[in-house]
Amino acid sequence: MPSQVGVFVGNLLFAALCGSAGPVFLFVAYAAWRDGADPLWVVASFGIxxxxxxxxxGTAVTATRQEYxxxxxxxxxxxxxGAYGDDTFVMxxxxxxxxxxxxxxxxxxxxEARLVRYSPDGEAxxxxxxxxxxxxEFTPVVGMRLWVRTGDETGDEADEAGGxxxxxxxxxxxxxxLCLSAITAGRLAVLVGPAGPxxxxxxxxQWPRSALLAGTRTCRVIDLEGRLTDVTRRPGRQLAQMRISRSVGGVEMAGDTIDLRLLDRETAARYxxxxxxxxxxxxxRAPVTEPGEEARLPADRLPGEEGGFGSVGRRWSRRxxxxxxxxxxxxxxRTTFQxxxxxxxxxxxxxxxxxxxPFDAARRLTVPMNYLAVLHHTREVVLRVSPNGRSYDVDWTRTNLLAGxxxxxxxAPDGREFPLPRRSEVLWPLMHLLASHALSNPSRVLDLRRPRTGAVAGAVLDVLRDAGLTGTGAR
Known part of the structure; x- marks a missing residue:
């Protein structure tokens, strides 16, 4: 990943090329002043x-802040x-x-799901x-095969799709x-029109409701007695609540919470x-993801950084x-896209x-779509901390590997291969180990046969052994 200085220099050169008329006008103003031209002409040229x-x-700084x-x-x-609990996610x-x-x-x-088309022409x-x-142009088209459940959620009519x-x-x-994870999770909220001949x-x-049904968005309800109930990943209850909300024209969620005490009496009674x-x-509680996720996981075909153990600057690590x-x-x-x-x-x-x-930070970020596709699994992100501890940079390469x-x-040095499960707990200590030794490994494969990884090979195998991953799954 290029450094912030490198990104700024690139943007500065591009801005200088696009805005080269500015320095040209300064030169024209100087030449006109030397030749004794009309002062108004000199001042106008100088101002432009x-x-x-x-x-x-200014343009280079703004572009760098957006990109980095x-x-x-x-x-x-x-x-x-404190405004939100640790297990809250509001969308x-x-x-x-x-x-x-x-x-x-x-x-x-x-x-089943597959990415059909996504081809914006805005480059970066x-x-x-x-x-x-x-x-x-910034909304992916996904082809899906759906089983639409038309029976009562509490009924006994059985079918091959799950009851x-x-x-x-x-x-x-x-x-x-923002709603791609609902496809990966496998649960959507849909409207079915009246049957015809x-x-x-x-x-x-209904995409926002689908993100709620999938469990990506958390959902809580405060009843009339002030009791708080978490209904995240309770699809039957959530569907019943959504139907009430739709029939009355919508019910406001404060963050991820519906407070029945703020609703009209009839709607509160129905809730x-x-x-x-x-x-x-x-x-x-429904599973985080329905069975068969691999058949509907479009993350590997969506744009975004490929997951990897990450690059490390030697100076950054040593300091x-x-x-x-x-x-x-x-x-x-928002209405801005990359x-x-x-x-x-x-x-x-x-x-x-x-x-x-811990502290909360509000920041405008470009979030890769392949990360958004697995947002129901985890909302965690990896950040690089500056040596003085005063600034944090989002590391999407490491984040995407950690997110699965x-x-x-x-x-291993002897050639044995150890595939790690998605979102394995050993990924985090391995990333720390490499970063502390100033070892860059941008890809998702950590090859301990390379001479530069010799200093950490033993420690890496110890981490895998402690996690029980060296006895099984090796190839």
Missing amino acids: GLAGTVMIP PRITRRHRVKGGS WAPRSAPGPVDARLVRADVR TFTTYGGDYAPA RAGFEVTGEWRVPP DGPGGVTV SAVADHARAFPED GGHLVRGRFLEMRG DHGPVLDTVLRIRPADGTP VTTAEVI
């Missing part, structure tokens, strides 16, 4: 040239941590089309739109990047009836630079390595 020249470093976001003290959320995603008024909101299971630049939160009557539908849908009605995916039913007939983990608490969609991901307003909780209390976008592998 000065403005254009000043814009060159650094979290510093000024990004800390005022008031400190503001683009609204879906309302669908037919007489359509029914049901669950659909994703059996930032593109901003006014009022359109899901522009077609409900339904039908299968195949099609292509535009998916807001040719069969079931049309299927409209309370759902809660009473859930207490009488407890619902098992005390290190890695820490953070966690996304909030993501909010080719490999949307630009989002985020809130992260960062846990310093020195044991000081790609799988890692270790090759």
Whole structure:
């Protein structure tokens, strides 16, 4: 990954090339002054040239901050941590089309998914739109085979998809990047139109509701007595709540919480009836992801950094630079996009390595789409800490490996291969070990046969042995 200085120099040269008219006007103003030209002409030329020249470093600084976001003290959320719990994740995603008024909101299971098309032409630049939160060129098209459950969630009608009557539908849908994880998790909230003579009605995916049903967005309910209940990954109860919300034109969530005390009496009573039913007939929490994830995981075909153990600057490591983990608490969609991901307003909780209390930071980041596709699994992120401990840089290469976008592998000095499971706990100590020894390994394969890894080969094998990964799974 290029350093911030390298990114700035590149942007400065590009800005100087595009804004070369500024220095030219300064030269023209100087030449006109030397020749005794009209003072108004000299002043006008000088003003235009000065403005254009000043814009060159200003544009370079702005572009570098966008491409290489650094979290510093000024990004800390005022008031400190505590607004959100550690297990909270709040998402503001683009609204879906309302669908037919007489359509029914049901669950659909994703059996297969594949990336059909994603081809923006903005290269690495930032593109901003006014009022359109899901522009077609920055919205991937995903082909899916769905099993739409039309039976009652609490009924006994059985089918091959997991206990409900339904039908299968195949099609292509535009998916807001923030909601890609709903496909990977395998649970969608869809609207089904009235059946006609040719069969079931049309299927409209409700993407923000799907992210909620998938468990990517956390969900809690405060009842009329003030009791807080976590309903995340309780699809039956959530569907019942969504139907009530849709029938009354929407129910506001404060962060990830619905407070029945703030609703009108009739709506609160309907929500309370759902809660009473859930207490009488407890619902098992759904899995993080439904079976068959590999058949619907588009992360390896979506743009974004490939996961790896990461690069290390020798000077950074020797002066005390290190890695820490953070966690996304909030993501909010905006109207700015890059080719490999949307630009989002985020809130992260960062846990310093020195044991000081964690703090929250609000930062605008470009989040890779392949990371968004696994957001239901983990919201953790890896950050590089400056040697003085005052700034943090998001490391998407390490983050994507830790999040399971790609799988890692270790090759022992004797040639044995140890594939590591996705999101393995050993990844973090291995990253720390390499960073502390100033060893760069940008790829997902850590080959201990190379001479430069000799100093850490024993320690790496010890980590694998302690985790029980050297006895099984070797090739």
